[in-house]
Amino acid sequence: MAEQDFTRAALEEHLAAGRLMGVRCPSCQGLSAVPRAPCPACRGTDLQWVELSGRGTVVGFTVVHVPPTPLCAAGYGRDNPYAAAVVRLAEGPWITARLVGVDASRPETIRVGMPVRVEFLREGTRTVLAFRPEG
Amino acid sequence: MKRLARGVCLVGAGVGKFGAFPRKDSRDLFVEAVGELVASVDRGLDPGDIEALFLGNYSSDLFEHQGHLAPIVAHWVGLTPRAAVRVEDACASGGVALRQAVVAVASGLYDVVLAGGVERMTALPTEAVTDALATAGDALYEFPAGFTFPGFYAAMATAYAARYGMPYEALTAVARKNHDNGALNDKAQFGMTIREIMARRVAKARERGGPVPAWEDEREFLRDPAANPVVAWPLRLFDCSPITDGAAAVLVVAEEVARRYTDRPVRVLGTGQASDAALYGREELTSLRAAREAAAQAYAMAGVAPSRIRVAEVHDCFTIAEVLAVEDLGFFPPGQGWRAALDGETARDGRIPVNTSGGLKAKGHPVGASGVAQVVELWKQLRGEAGPRQLPGEVDLALAHNVGGTGQTCVVHILGRG
Numbered sequence: 001m002a003e004q005d006f007t008r009a010a011l012e013e014h015l016a017a018g019r020l021m022g023v024r025c026p027s028c029q030g031l032s033a034v035p036r037a038p039c040p041a042c043r044g045t046d047l048q049w050v051e052l053s054g055r056g057t058v059v060g061f062t063v064v065h066v067p068p069t070p071l072c073a074a075g076y077g078r079d080n081p082y083a084a085a086v087v088r089l090a091e092g093p094w095i096t097a098r099l100v101g102v103d104a105s106r107p108e109t110i111r112v113g114m115p116v117r118v119e120f121l122r123e124g125t126r127t128v129l130a131f132r133p134e135g
Numbered sequence: 136m137k138r139l140a141r142g143v144c145l146v147g148a149g150v151g152k153f154g155a156f157p158r159k160d161s162r163d164l165f166v167e168a169v170g171e172l173v174a175s176v177d178r179g180l181d182p183g184d185i186e187a188l189f190l191g192n193y194s195s196d197l198f199e200h201q202g203h204l205a206p207i208v209a210h211w212v213g214l215t216p217r218a219a220v221r222v223e224d225a226c227a228s229g230g231v232a233l234r235q236a237v238v239a240v241a242s243g244l245y246d247v248v249l250a251g252g253v254e255r256m257t258a259l260p261t262e263a264v265t266d267a268l269a270t271a272g273d274a275l276y277e278f279p280a281g282f283t284f285p286g287f288y289a290a291m292a293t294a295y296a297a298r299y300g301m302p303y304e305a306l307t308a309v310a311r312k313n314h315d316n317g318a319l320n321d322k323a324q325f326g327m328t329i330r331e332i333m334a335r336r337v338a339k340a341r342e343r344g345g346p347v348p349a350w351e352d353e354r355e356f357l358r359d360p361a362a363n364p365v366v367a368w369p370l371r372l373f374d375c376s377p378i379t380d381g382a383a384a385v386l387v388v389a390e391e392v393a394r395r396y397t398d399r400p401v402r403v404l405g406t407g408q409a410s411d412a413a414l415y416g417r418e419e420l421t422s423l424r425a426a427r428e429a430a431a432q433a434y435a436m437a438g439v440a441p442s443r444i445r446v447a448e449v450h451d452c453f454t455i456a457e458v459l460a461v462e463d464l465g466f467f468p469p470g471q472g473w474r475a476a477l478d479g480e481t482a483r484d485g486r487i488p489v490n491t492s493g494g495l496k497a498k499g500h501p502v503g504a505s506g507v508a509q510v511v512e513l514w515k516q517l518r519g520e521a522g523p524r525q526l527p528g529e530v531d532l533a534l535a536h537n538v539g540g541t542g543q544t545c546v547v548h549i550l551g552r553g
Contacts, residue, residue, distance in 0.1 A: 065366055
């Protein structure tokens, strides 16, 4: 049953459909942007998928000039760096994601605390979670 | 409060030369470290006394295409058929291997155990090493986002700078201090001050007949994007520990047999270890909860306060990591750690000398060996055998802080003079 499947595979299906989903635990109200069962806080098993607003703020970020192999193959590198961030979602939980719509050549223009909004990047067959500065 | 069931001492310690050695495999590196260890045992060691090996190794599988490393290494150092255990907790593998050896001896199961660590990293190209190290993060939710290992610590640096007003350039003080110390360590991969590195580059440019760089001082050198390129902004090359081959080992024994080997053992006074979630499971990026927890356990077991520690080896895989470490260990209040190296407080003549060995930054960071190599340095400092970098005066209490991943594992040991 899809509703009971709190796995990465299930999350990726949601992302591919353009939905940012989290997992809520009705017993302790714990909310996670990364699906897992049981609830890490109270060990409850009666979990639910909930759609998240996709709004958040940057907690910390980087601009990567020396990428791992798959991103080198995708054309990133010293001459084409990309940004990644830890984002605190409006509903509370944190998630790691790509940061787009920023000037990676001028990292001093990217700010901790910057409001961002979710975006779904297509990379090959995969949907990669990303955020873009609001406004 | 947790205590060891019986006293545990270190009676020997050795570290091989750190660097890039295309002709040496893990087993060769470990043999070299054990050679120095055997020579360090005051009353001599019959290798037949060693009852088990705990070997810290992060990923011989990825780096050398060699799994099941512990029995092979045990065979190479003549321990077969003794029990041989590989311990993997990313860059904390060595510190955790030591802790497992301490626990095994304290339990009464063994009296004499070899704790070691080894990593051979330079056989792969940099991108492949970047991939291998990134597997210490979260392969499902961090790696696809584009995070690399320097990237994780870079994110911590931006969060720290935003919270406490640290200028990024302050981080270079950590690199300068650790290179100053590494210049006095003949086992270091970069046994050179940053000034010496600059002079070497100038000499090489002259030799080649190309344009000769004219840096005014270290600051200008470190600001030069050609000399110090960005790896993961705001971290540059000189904020990062290098890719290293190396090994280290210590001999862990029950207190009651220590005098068989030496009149000057080093006592294990405290040990602590804790775990944490990947970055998305944290509450802050400006401190490592596992480090605070492991330190609290070790301080409580040893019955000492942070202010009593005379020297510390901390996990400076990146310059920002040393800043977080000196705060998490209670040497400096939150938000003040970035000033420590800048103000000379963590230099060899400072209030709390940190990374007298050169740290991971200058000595090198063969990941599975680093936690053990830290303890080898402290063993030397406590026994007055650290040569040109020996601290003056009485060195009676020392602390080692070893981090795995982005702080998902942290292990802390407090050592005292026997």
